[in-house]
Amino acid sequence: MSRDLLADRYRGYIACLNGQDWDNLGNFVHERVRYNGEHIGLSGYREMLEDDFRAIPDLFFDIQLLICEPPRVASRLQFNCTPKGELFGLPINGRRVQFAENVFYEFLDGKIETVWSVIDKAAIESQL
Structure with missing residues (x-):
């Protein structure tokens, strides 16, 4: 898969998440997906x-940076949201917070097979 096709595929995946189109998630994510080693x-x-x-009703994945090097994608996602209760063990309780996620993906047969995610929890803590 070319870089451009992989980038388009990834953007389609993010649109699927933002639309909460769970019935189509399998079109983007491999049946054997691993998340942070599990x-x-x-x-x-x-x-x-x-x-x-459910925890963050206004959750929206905003791509800030996208690098494609087939079969891998690196992305920096930005979030500006209002979690209902705790988030990553922090008592947010309806306050608006902004944070980023640095996430890396590996694709197999055009689908995400491996995900490595790092959330900027310190950014959230600094807003509390």
């Missing part, structure tokens, strides 16, 4: 994302 599979990945949206 095999959670497509159903576990979907459950994780659904939980995120």
Whole structure:
């Protein structure tokens, strides 16, 4: 897959998340997906994302930086949201917070097979 096609594929995945189009998640995420070293599979990945949206109803994935080097993608996602309760163990309780996620993906057969995610928790802590 070329860089441009991989970038388009990734943007489609982000649109799927932002639209909470869970029925189409399997078009972008491999059945055997691993998240931060743990095999959670497509159903576990979907459950994780659904939980995120329940905890953060206004969650929106905003791509700030996108680098594609097939079969890998590196992205910096920006969030400006209002979690209902705790977020990453921090008592947010309805306050608006801004933070970033640096995330790396590896694709197999056009689908995300591996995800490595690092959340900027310090940015959230500094806003509390």
